[in-house]
Amino acid sequence: MSIPASLTQARAAATSALSNPAFQDSPFANMSTKEFNVTAYTLNSSQRGCYRVGALPIALGTNDTCALGFHCPKSSNEFPPQYCHPTEECAVMRASRRTCDPQGTLEPKVCANGFYCPPGGKQQLPCPKGTFCPSGSFEPFNCTYAAICPAKSVRQLNVLPLYLTVIIDLTFVFVVIIIFCVQRRRRNRSAKSTTPVPEERSQTILLQTPGSPGTATPGRTQSPSISSAGSSDSSRPPSTNPSTNPRRANARVDHYDGYADDDNVSTLYDEDVENELQNSPNMQRFIRSMSKAVETSCIGLSFDFENLSFCAKGGKKILTDITGTMPRGSCWGIMGGSGAGKSTFVNVLMGKTHATNGTIKINGHRQDMSKYKKLIGYVPQDDIVFPELTVRENILHSAHARLPQKWRDREIQEHVDSLIASLQLTHVQHSRVGDATRPVISGGQRKRVNIGMELAAAPMAIFLDEPTSGLDATSAASIMKLLRAISRLGVTTIAIVHQPRERIFQGFDQVLLLAEGRSVYSGPTEAVQTYFEGLGYAFPQKANPADALIDIITGDGAEYCMSATKCEQGEVGFLIEAWKAGSQYMKTQNKHLSLASTQSEKSRRISNQSLNSTAEQEEALRRTMKLRGASWLAQVYYCWKRAATQQLRNQVSFLFEIGVGGLAGMIIGLSAFASNGHLFQGLYHQPFTLLSSAIDYNSTPQIGLLGAMAIGLAASAPGFWVFGEEKLMYWRETASGHSRSAYYVGKLLSTFLRIALSSWHFTVFLGVLATPLISFQEMYAANLMYFWCIYGLASIVSMLVKREDGPLLAVLASLIIGVLGGVAPPLAKVKSWHMEWFWRLSPGVWFTEAYFSQNVLPMKYLYITDLAAKSTGYTLGQYGMDIAMLFSIGVVYRLIAYLGLILMNRDKQR
Numbered sequence: 001m002s003i004p005a006s007l008t009q010a011r012a013a014a015t016s017a018l019s020n021p022a023f024q025d026s027p028f029a030n031m032s033t034k035e036f037n038v039t040a041y042t043l044n045s046s047q048r049g050c051y052r053v054g055a056l057p058i059a060l061g062t063n064d065t066c067a068l069g070f071h072c073p074k075s076s077n078e079f080p081p082q083y084c085h086p087t088e089e090c091a092v093m094r095a096s097r098r099t100c101d102p103q104g105t106l107e108p109k110v111c112a113n114g115f116y117c118p119p120g121g122k123q124q125l126p127c128p129k130g131t132f133c134p135s136g137s138f139e140p141f142n143c144t145y146a147a148i149c150p151a152k153s154v155r156q157l158n159v160l161p162l163y164l165t166v167i168i169d170l171t172f173v174f175v176v177i178i179i180f181c182v183q184r185r186r187r188n189r190s191a192k193s194t195t196p197v198p199e200e201r202s203q204t205i206l207l208q209t210p211g212s213p214g215t216a217t218p219g220r221t222q223s224p225s226i227s228s229a230g231s232s233d234s235s236r237p238p239s240t241n242p243s244t245n246p247r248r249a250n251a252r253v254d255h256y257d258g259y260a261d262d263d264n265v266s267t268l269y270d271e272d273v274e275n276e277l278q279n280s281p282n283m284q285r286f287i288r289s290m291s292k293a294v295e296t297s298c299i300g301l302s303f304d305f306e307n308l309s310f311c312a313k314g315g316k317k318i319l320t321d322i323t324g325t326m327p328r329g330s331c332w333g334i335m336g337g338s339g340a341g342k343s344t345f346v347n348v349l350m351g352k353t354h355a356t357n358g359t360i361k362i363n364g365h366r367q368d369m370s371k372y373k374k375l376i377g378y379v380p381q382d383d384i385v386f387p388e389l390t391v392r393e394n395i396l397h398s399a400h401a402r403l404p405q406k407w408r409d410r411e412i413q414e415h416v417d418s419l420i421a422s423l424q425l426t427h428v429q430h431s432r433v434g435d436a437t438r439p440v441i442s443g444g445q446r447k448r449v450n451i452g453m454e455l456a457a458a459p460m461a462i463f464l465d466e467p468t469s470g471l472d473a474t475s476a477a478s479i480m481k482l483l484r485a486i487s488r489l490g491v492t493t494i495a496i497v498h499q500p501r502e503r504i505f506q507g508f509d510q511v512l513l514l515a516e517g518r519s520v521y522s523g524p525t526e527a528v529q530t531y532f533e534g535l536g537y538a539f540p541q542k543a544n545p546a547d548a549l550i551d552i553i554t555g556d557g558a559e560y561c562m563s564a565t566k567c568e569q570g571e572v573g574f575l576i577e578a579w580k581a582g583s584q585y586m587k588t589q590n591k592h593l594s595l596a597s598t599q600s601e602k603s604r605r606i607s608n609q610s611l612n613s614t615a616e617q618e619e620a621l622r623r624t625m626k627l628r629g630a631s632w633l634a635q636v637y638y639c640w641k642r643a644a645t646q647q648l649r650n651q652v653s654f655l656f657e658i659g660v661g662g663l664a665g666m667i668i669g670l671s672a673f674a675s676n677g678h679l680f681q682g683l684y685h686q687p688f689t690l691l692s693s694a695i696d697y698n699s700t701p702q703i704g705l706l707g708a709m710a711i712g713l714a715a716s717a718p719g720f721w722v723f724g725e726e727k728l729m730y731w732r733e734t735a736s737g738h739s740r741s742a743y744y745v746g747k748l749l750s751t752f753l754r755i756a757l758s759s760w761h762f763t764v765f766l767g768v769l770a771t772p773l774i775s776f777q778e779m780y781a782a783n784l785m786y787f788w789c790i791y792g793l794a795s796i797v798s799m800l801v802k803r804e805d806g807p808l809l810a811v812l813a814s815l816i817i818g819v820l821g822g823v824a825p826p827l828a829k830v831k832s833w834h835m836e837w838f839w840r841l842s843p844g845v846w847f848t849e850a851y852f853s854q855n856v857l858p859m860k861y862l863y864i865t866d867l868a869a870k871s872t873g874y875t876l877g878q879y880g881m882d883i884a885m886l887f888s889i890g891v892v893y894r895l896i897a898y899l900g901l902i903l904m905n906r907d908k909q910r
């Protein structure tokens, strides 16, 4: 038969009592066992013994020492506090972390919930109003301002943060409404003010030749100067007829170096452009402000490429031996069938994709294109815009970030105004751009925004990948005229076009035709028809020659072939071979055309002479580049402002994130609600350790674990989207010379508000429901820092994985670091594996430790907290260090993310 546990315990207690020095000094020390038992029975019925029959009291001291937080009403120096073996009921209560009534007359009791027992332990007083007294209090804890703490409170209901939350939320909503109204008013006002004023129409710009008033020394390389003819010509009525307009007669462009002549002849297309300029004050304003930005008067950018080839990774040849020259200020059209290699060619030429073979020269020197990225614009084939921003905001950001530093805001606004008007976007300038899933403006309008973002930066060379696709004929023609006009300023313009209309086709000085990644023609537009006719093709009289050309170069030109031996039924291979054989001849022809013709302005434009820049010209370019672009701080500000605007526009996800934060805090708070704020219980200090109930070292770390997981779930997906959603835009901007660090810092700053608000809501609800001993400020700081870490971690994930996989992986990563919080497996166990360093790399440990430390230390006077620390593995009393480490880990995560941003996909940032 087994011995009952209670008997065993009683024996153990008796043995312990006998060996207790306090007992040995007592009157019972010399008793025989029989006498002792009789005495024990006797004592049970006396006023100073144990209530349990047969239980032997154990003296807890030699005098009336009542530990802090205990109530010892009957003990005295003569009869010190005693411990009595508990009854089964009491044992059960203690084993379930509760306390039971004293088991003997002299047994102390821990001060009851809602009461405090001043030192000495003779009194147990009710906790006054405005304070709270958890079990074992020796003095009341003061409640914070406005907390709900009626008399006999066990915990404080800190509702002040809740009130503040309501105020913050209402203020936030109010501010959003105010901003919305102000923006709307401003939009309406600016919509009115952007209507062109009639007087502006009398302002006309002249594209002047060297030698005309206001230009530099004749005969020297000179960019077109643009001036207002307003003062001399304003008295004359504006004429739209080019032949009768005296200003048009004077309108001249100097494009190519050293070919100054006196002819006043314009091509048909230039007449169109001129007319457009005459009739569009906005375009005039834009061209004028472009000319101000493209300020190097003696140089632009010209490109020479020779035998340019590109093989894809598998060895597939995409481009083969493309050779040509794109002089400064020329307007090039690149045409070819789909998949002919047009985009690849532009990417290789711009250095975005490394050529497998061949050379590229800029201004006659072999140099890296990325050196000039501040001066080069690139309009990608796919629209890359910020859907949440308005048309104007998208274009304005580009202008702010990339125009010369010395431009004042007013000038930039005017530049953007005129550009928007030139792109015929004024009526939608305050509409959000939207995207394919939520279109707000049309696809064609989005295309124009895309172009506007590059033109706003006033580049010296611009590459456009299908700028007119998706546009109606009028819009496409208008864009083409704008491009043509800026090319007349000396801006080298290279546009890929798909089946252009005849007028657009004629707008190019030169065309490069590609088929199967090879040149089939590269030269003057006006000579292309003659060239193909020489190969045996006949162009229909009234049809668009560009259509016929596309048919021919895509191998579908048999119907145009007049000579079976020459055209070989439209084989593309024939065209390639023919161009290889004849390209030298064409070069000579071009030179001949440009040198021989002094009659035609167009013939000057088709010069194949590229510039071989001098050291002074290179210096001028360098100076211009230095002045280009906003300062780093200004870029940070613009990026921050843009990101903040994006977030405000995405109110739903912004509010959702904050709401999820609050909800997570509420759920975890509810799980701890029943504990009445009693989230830690240890062993009482000696000599009252025997009176201890079961320990509870887990509740607080569990709150930390749950909190870490909840924050991970709430913040990792939004944290991922900070960078994950707009990599294309980032690559585009970096390639155009934006500061990467400014972009990153701007984005980072924009997350502060949402991190602060989310963690605030999380903390408020957790605090109100769980009422832990850790103060609200300390809890908020820990939560804030953990949110900070999760956002940092999600940023790393966003650099590493595709957007589709990102949120899931970010959540997973945050769960992993949460689990590495030292709760399960316990940190103490981890220490025994010598793996603590690894756990300490995770913010979860520092976060949980901060919670544990601040919940335990207020009760240090009552419990053996060192034992709790040893048992759990956490270090107590280093809250400051915990928070500092959380902050540092967040910083390290961001540094890693930044490195990922700049080091991954480097080719796309060129």
Ligand SMILES: Nc1ncnc2c1ncn2[C@@H]1O[C@H](COP(=O)(O)OP(=O)(O)OP(=O)(O)O)[C@@H](O)[C@H]1O
Binding pocket: 312, 313, 316, 318, 336, 337, 338, 339, 340, 341, 342, 343, 344, 345, 381, 498
């Ligand atoms: N990095 C690459 N790896 C493999 N193939 C590639 C790569 N880049 C381009 N290509 C292939 O090269 C060909 C030319 O592509 P490119 O995008 O330059 O065509 P495109 O002339 O611009 O066509 P579109 O008019 O349809 O835009 C395509 O068949 C494309 O699949």
Ligand SMILES: [Mg+2]
Binding pocket: 342, 343, 344, 381, 465
């Ligand atoms: Mg393409």
